[in-house]
Amino acid sequence: MICATSGNRSGAGDDQRDMRWQTAGPWLATGARLLVGGVFLVAGLLKFPDPAAVERAVRAYRLLPEALVPPVAFGLPVVEVAVGLALLAGVFVRTAALASAVLLVLFLVGVGSAWARGLRIDCGCFGDGGEVGAGKTAYPAEIARDVGLLLVALALARWPASRLALGVPVRSDDHEEYVDAR
Amino acid sequence: MPADTRRTKRDRLAARRAAEAAARARAERRRRTVLGGAVAAVLVVVAVVVAIVVQSQRTATPDDAATPAGTVDGGTAVEVGAADAPVTLDVYEDFQCPVCASFEAEAGGTIQQLVDDGEVVVRYRPMAFLDRASSTGYSTRALNAAAVVLDRAGPEAFTRFHELLFAEQPAEGTAGLDDDRLVELAARAGATGDDVAEGIRDREFEDWTATVTDAASRAGITGTPTVLVDGVALDPGQLTAEGLAAAVAAAG
Known part of the structure; x- marks a missing residue:
């Protein structure tokens, strides 16, 4: 029901592997939820105490017109927290995983374009103001982290059923939404 | 059946x-x-x-936020040197920024010399964005103190105070210089009196520190030290005494 093990092969070995996947898969999904959800929750919360710094960080990418800088700087953390809470609680897991994947793609575009344009900025991912000391950028590490999280988020969107989730599948045999229906 | x-x-x-x-x-x-x-x-x-x-x-920031006397360019810069000097230096610094301290130690004397020779006019554009690097918001406290010194005793005193602050820059992650020490250094730079101490302790120009930091961000500054020679930013590799002198000579 959860795992992508092939259904048309048989044999004792495959059956055992299927069984193992059925046990381990949901726990892996729980781990993915905690990882992606935890990172998003922390990243969002750290952006609340110093909104001016987040504003500077968003502006530093030089991608948005000035009028859009404050709404993005102040609204994005709320979305990050919402996605993080949904993943940690295990409700709307598929939607939240897809939303986190979309956000990560946007972050990757931002960081990648800043790198490509030769800007010297910090990603501002965790509430910093986007400023760096001379020649202290960390683009490869930032991109590697976001790509890793993106892969985990996509896997979670594909196989969202997990343990320790508040929400339960609407139908366990398909990919419908998960909600707290207990 | x-x-x-x-x-x-x-x-x-x-x-x-x-x-x-x-x-x-x-x-x-x-x-x-x-x-x-x-x-x-x-x-x-x-x-x-x-x-x-x-x-x-x-x-x-409130509309009635206090701006220190002695600033130029809409209250965002402190000008030192002859206004008609052939080359303008814009220097963006944060008192908590270690690279700024090493830049000042390395090239501060050269800048002073260029000012004295009438070759450059310097516009110090201080920022306060490194409050997280101390436990007491030192970045903002130090810049507020510098604004008080500027307001009470003028740009010359500001320049001296600025040198003293970089010479005594606290390590990242510490509490930074306390207000008493800032008052002492202000006096050494030439700003004395009860209203100096009061301005430092009461953060008289705290809103202004946010305003100039925001102004620098809007000007596209994303790191300190950033030095513009006639509006063109130097590369990090040029932030040495020789690099700066060469860039000024080329611009002049």
Whole structure:
């Protein structure tokens, strides 16, 4: 029901592997939820105490017109927290995983374009103001982290059923939404 | 035979009822999912709007925010040197920034010399964005103190105070210089009196520190030290005494 093990092969070995996947898969999904959800929750919360710094960080990418800088700087953390809470609680897991994947793609575009344009900025991912000391950028590490999280988020969107989730599948045999229906 | 038929019929009926009940339960769960999703989406949108309003208010500086006397360029810069000097240096620094301290130690004397020779006019554009690097918001406290010194004793005293602060720059992660020490250094730079101490302790120009930091961000400054020679930023590799002198010579 959860795992992508092939259904048309048989044999004792495959059956055992299927069984193992059925046990381990949901726990892996729980781990993915905690990882992606935890990172998003922390990243969002750290952006609340110093909104001016987040504003500077968003502006530093030089991608948005000035009028859009404050709404993005102040609204994005709320979305990050919402996605993080949904993943940690295990409700709307598929939607939240897809939303986190979309956000990560946007972050990757931002960081990648800043790198490509030769800007010297910090990603501002965790509430910093986007400023760096001379020649202290960390683009490869930032991109590697976001790509890793993106892969985990996509896997979670594909196989969202997990343990320790508040929400339960609407139908366990398909990919419908998960909600707290207990 | 009739009994068998009846039982089969009854079984079929029961199976159909069970299937219908299951379908109803599924539909009900789906309805709740859609409803829950709609409620959650509305809540997120409301929270986003509230956050934008609240944070905009928190970042807005009051219109009557005090600007220190002796500033130029809309209150964002401290000008040192002859205004008609052939080359203008814009120097963006944060008192908590270690690279700024090493730049000042390395090239501060050269800048002073260029000013004294009438070759450059320096516009110090201080920023305070490294409050997280200390436990007491030292970045803002130090810049506020510098603003008090400027306001009470002028740009020359500001320059001396600025040198003293970089010479005594606290390590990152510490509490930084306390207000008493800032008052002492202000006196050494030439700003004395009760109202200097008061301005430092009461953070008289705290709003101004936010204003200049924001202004630098809007000017595209994303790191310190940033030095512009006639408006063109030096590369990090040029931030040495020789690099600076060469760039000024080329511009002049």
